Amino acid sequence: MSTFLIYKLALVLAVFGITLLVAMYSTYLERKVAAFMQDRVGPDRAGPFGILQPLADGVKMFMKEEIIPNVSNKFLFIVGPCIAMITAIMAGVVIPWGNTITIGGETYTLQIADINIGILYVFGVVSIGVYGIMIGGWASNNKYSLLGAIRASAQMISYELAMGLSIIALIMLTGTLSLREIALMQGGGVGSDWNMWNVVYQPVGFLMFIICAFAECNRMPFDLPESETELVGGYHTEYSSMKLGFYLFAEYINMFTSSALMATLYFGGFNFPFQNDLGLDPNLVTILGTVAFFLKIGFFIFFFMWVRWTLPRFRYDQLMNLGWKILIPLAIANVAITGLVKILVK
Amino acid sequence: MTLYAFYFLSFLAVLSALMVVFSRNPIYSVLYLVITFFCVACHYLLLNAQFLAAVHIIVYAGAIMVLFLYVIMLLNLNQETESQKSNILKFAAVISSGLLMVVIIGALRGVETGVIELGSNSKIGLVKNLGNLLFNEFLLPFEIVSLLLLTAMVGAVMLGKNHMRRAQQIAKNRNGKFADSATNNIKVKELTNE
Numbered sequence: 001m002s003t004f005l006i007y008k009l010a011l012v013l014a015v016f017g018i019t020l021l022v023a024m025y026s027t028y029l030e031r032k033v034a035a036f037m038q039d040r041v042g043p044d045r046a047g048p049f050g051i052l053q054p055l056a057d058g059v060k061m062f063m064k065e066e067i068i069p070n071v072s073n074k075f076l077f078i079v080g081p082c083i084a085m086i087t088a089i090m091a092g093v094v095i096p097w098g099n100t101i102t103i104g105g106e107t108y109t110l111q112i113a114d115i116n117i118g119i120l121y122v123f124g125v126v127s128i129g130v131y132g133i134m135i136g137g138w139a140s141n142n143k144y145s146l147l148g149a150i151r152a153s154a155q156m157i158s159y160e161l162a163m164g165l166s167i168i169a170l171i172m173l174t175g176t177l178s179l180r181e182i183a184l185m186q187g188g189g190v191g192s193d194w195n196m197w198n199v200v201y202q203p204v205g206f207l208m209f210i211i212c213a214f215a216e217c218n219r220m221p222f223d224l225p226e227s228e229t230e231l232v233g234g235y236h237t238e239y240s241s242m243k244l245g246f247y248l249f250a251e252y253i254n255m256f257t258s259s260a261l262m263a264t265l266y267f268g269g270f271n272f273p274f275q276n277d278l279g280l281d282p283n284l285v286t287i288l289g290t291v292a293f294f295l296k297i298g299f300f301i302f303f304f305m306w307v308r309w310t311l312p313r314f315r316y317d318q319l320m321n322l323g324w325k326i327l328i329p330l331a332i333a334n335v336a337i338t339g340l341v342k343i344l345v346k
Numbered sequence: 347m348t349l350y351a352f353y354f355l356s357f358l359a360v361l362s363a364l365m366v367v368f369s370r371n372p373i374y375s376v377l378y379l380v381i382t383f384f385c386v387a388c389h390y391l392l393l394n395a396q397f398l399a400a401v402h403i404i405v406y407a408g409a410i411m412v413l414f415l416y417v418i419m420l421l422n423l424n425q426e427t428e429s430q431k432s433n434i435l436k437f438a439a440v441i442s443s444g445l446l447m448v449v450i451i452g453a454l455r456g457v458e459t460g461v462i463e464l465g466s467n468s469k470i471g472l473v474k475n476l477g478n479l480l481f482n483e484f485l486l487p488f489e490i491v492s493l494l495l496l497t498a499m500v501g502a503v504m505l506g507k508n509h510m511r512r513a514q515q516i517a518k519n520r521n522g523k524f525a526d527s528a529t530n531n532i533k534v535k536e537l538t539n540e
Contacts, residue, residue: 076373115396116396116472116473117396117397117400117473120397120400120401120404121400123400123404123408124400124403124404124407124408126408127403127404127407127408127409127412128403128407128408130408130412131380131412131415134412134415134416134419135377138373138415138419146419149419150416150419150420153412153413153415153416154416156412157409157412157413160404160408160409164404177473
């Protein structure tokens with residue numbers, strides 16, 4: 001029992017640290033990708049290739065003067081970024097980071113909690129995340145912040161619906177809500193247990209899911225809550241210092257989590273092709289699987305940035321039309337067709 | 347352990363529910379209501395009804411309360427701007443809620459309290475068991491409820507449509523051939539007013 005607790009505690013700390021580290025270096029990657037897209041060099045002063053840039057940014061954020069507007073609601077002003085950060089980190093609990101490792105006869109699962117409503121848990125946490133933006137935007141007592149907050153809430157609710165519907169077809173295929181079981185179903189090698197990644201069966205569902213993920217993370221082309229050309233800075237106009245840092249950081253953590261989710265649900269999770277045909281030690285396969293999982297996550301994070309520096313921002317009515325009039329009917333059709341095919345194949 | 351958790355959660359739930367009523371600022375009321383919903387969801391978890399807990403948070407805390415907050419933020423209800431209700435209205439509210447309390451107390455007075463037997467199957471709240479139950483034993487009530495929700499949804503859409511049609515008609519009467527651009531203007535005006 002005690003080893004179990006210590007192991008889980010260590011895993012929690014590891015996931016927490018890795019999440020923060022990945023989010024930190026996502027900011028660096030974002031600048032480098034932007035620089036690459038725009039034919040610039042990007043950050044290159046702090047350390048070799050500017051590799052220490054995130055540290056420098058962090059120090060800068062901490063050292064800056066912290067301003068709380070006089071007319072704001074001080075308590076809620078502080079609570080806003082806290083909620084954004086906490087909910088962003090919480091979602092990593094149910095992600096299966098790898099298969100099991102066996103040490104000295106005991107099996108350890110590389111997942112903090114394998115609850116049987118894994119996906120719903122993530123959805124719940126994500127739906128709470130919008131409070132961070134709303135409360136912060138309202139408490140600032142600034143018109144632009146309020147507009148940003150209102151946009152964020154409307155956008156999140158609209159796209160959560162489409163996201164939930166797009167995932168129902170996947171759940172119908174897998175028959176489980178547990179992320180670990182979904183990941184395990186996509187594993188296997190050549191021969192008897194040959195399984196395709198879910199994206200093969202659910203291409204439309206994946207496409208809708210990734211669009212909704214962009215909207216839920218407030219990323220370009222859906223970053224209307226903080227569109228700097230219209231709303232100064234959107235919901236975080238009044239924020240400075242590390243509170244602003246928290247908001248920006250939460251966005252990168254959300255990106256990381258949604259990338260992990262997409263990799264788990266549609267791209268095989270911690271499985272990689274031919275993993276059972278190489279004749280390797282199971283522990284080594286697990287470690288390689290985790291590496292493969294992080295490579296997939298890295299690709300999706302890169303994809304997020306790629307899109308950001310390629311596409312222009314949507315107009316707000318276009319955003320709503322896409323969400324309500326295109327994605328939701330498409331998702332319902334996807335569910336119906338999946339059900340029909342499932343019955344026919346059976 | 348579970349008992350202490352239950353007491354703590356119940357205390358928190360009742361406290362935050364009271365704060366919903368006593369907060370002067372509507373935004374605080376909504377936030378306290380969110381906390382109440384969380385406590386209720388935790389109670390579901392204690393009963394091993396994980397699916398219900400998750401859905402409770404997603405639907406109530408994550409969607410409905412966000413809409414509440416949305417509306418309150420748009421209305422910008424503050425202590426200063428809140429119109430004072432007349433005394434007759436306050437009186438009526440007190441009397442009607444008092445009557446409701448009497449009814450509830452009367453209805454619950456004779457109810458036997460005791461331990462609810464979950465039976466041998468305490469995993470009844472898990473998704474699979476819940477789904478089996480809903481689609482076998484309670485199929486008809488389930489379908490009727492879904493029909494009810496569909497009706498409500500269609501009704502809401504129809505109300506919205508009526509609104510738009512009226513705006514279009516007004517625009518047509520007013521501007522003749524420039525109706526289209528005027529409709530847009532009125533739509534925009536209405537949206538900003540609401």
